Amino acid sequence: MRETKKCIIVDDEPAAHYVLANYIKQNPQLELVFQGYNGIEAMNYLRENPVDLMFLDINMPEISGMELLKILPTHPKTILTTAYSEFALESYDYGVIDYLLKPIYFPRFLKAIDRFFATENVKKVEEATINAVSVKVDGYFIEIELEQLLFAQSFGNYVKLHTTKRTYLASITTTEFEKCLPEKNFMRIHKSYIVALDKIDATEKDFVVIKNERIPIGITYKRELTDRLKKLEL
Numbered sequence: 326m327r328e329t330k331k332c333i334i335v336d337d338e339p340a341a342h343y344v345l346a347n348y349i350k351q352n353p354q355l356e357l358v359f360q361g362y363n364g365i366e367a368m369n370y371l372r373e374n375p376v377d378l379m380f381l382d383i384n385m386p387e388i389s390g391m392e393l394l395k396i397l398p399t400h401p402k403t404i405l406t407t408a409y410s411e412f413a414l415e416s417y418d419y420g421v422i423d424y425l426l427k428p429i430y431f432p433r434f435l436k437a438i439d440r441f442f443a444t445e446n447v448k449k450v451e452e453a454t455i456n457a458v459s460v461k462v463d464g465y466f467i468e469i470e471l472e473q474l475l476f477a478q479s480f481g482n483y484v485k486l487h488t489t490k491r492t493y494l495a496s497i498t499t500t501e502f503e504k505c506l507p508e509k510n511f512m513r514i515h516k517s518y519i520v521a522l523d524k525i526d527a528t529e530k531d532f533v534v535i536k537n538e539r540i541p542i543g544i545t546y547k548r549e550l551t552d553r554l555k556k557l558e559l
Contacts, residue, residue: 364392
């Protein structure tokens with residue numbers, strides 16, 4: 326069974342939302358977590374929430390889909406949805422994994438989803454070899470060994486990285502940093518905190534404890550955290 330992936334729809338047409346939401350509901354591997362009707366809504370959501378897959382319309386008012394991909398420093402895997410094909414070639418420069426022409430038919434949708442999961446399998450292989458991440462601290466890039474990382478804490482447009490040696494203030498957002506981490510080892514447990522699962526010393530009702538630090542658990546993350554910790558115990 327494939328792991329469930331979080332996806333969003335960004336399209337200014339309600340009819341497109343209806344079709345895509347219906348297709349997504351028929352795929353238990355996908356969870357629809359947000360529906361936006363313009364690029365601004367999508368930007369605001371993506372700044373604070375990790376997403377695996379974005380269905381993105383190209384032709385939208387104010388900010389087009391292509392402009393949104395150019396603006397975002399990092400973005401989820403993206404499947405473009407549009408009635409026009411002239412942007413197909415350019416779109417692949419921004420990591421777009423597929424291009425669905427409207428009207429979108431279910432068999433073609435399924436093919437795009439299979440392509441998405443194929444890229445995710447490649448990602449898992451790559452994650453198995455990751456043992457450090459590069460971040461900018463005081464104007465210089467340094468390597469943070471993942472084995473030493475205890476937890477990451479939001480600090481405005483920066484992230485405090487608490488390691489076994491010291492604390493670093495990195496010039497990166499929490500959402501951007503989360504995308505650099507192997508999913509099997511790390512988890513966001515609050516909008517402001519990402520923890521190393523194997524470094525958790527104890528769990529309380531609304532907190533986890535790491536090296537005597539009590540870190541809050543967001544209500545929306547409790548169930549997933551419980552499930553992830555149970556799997557680590559097996």
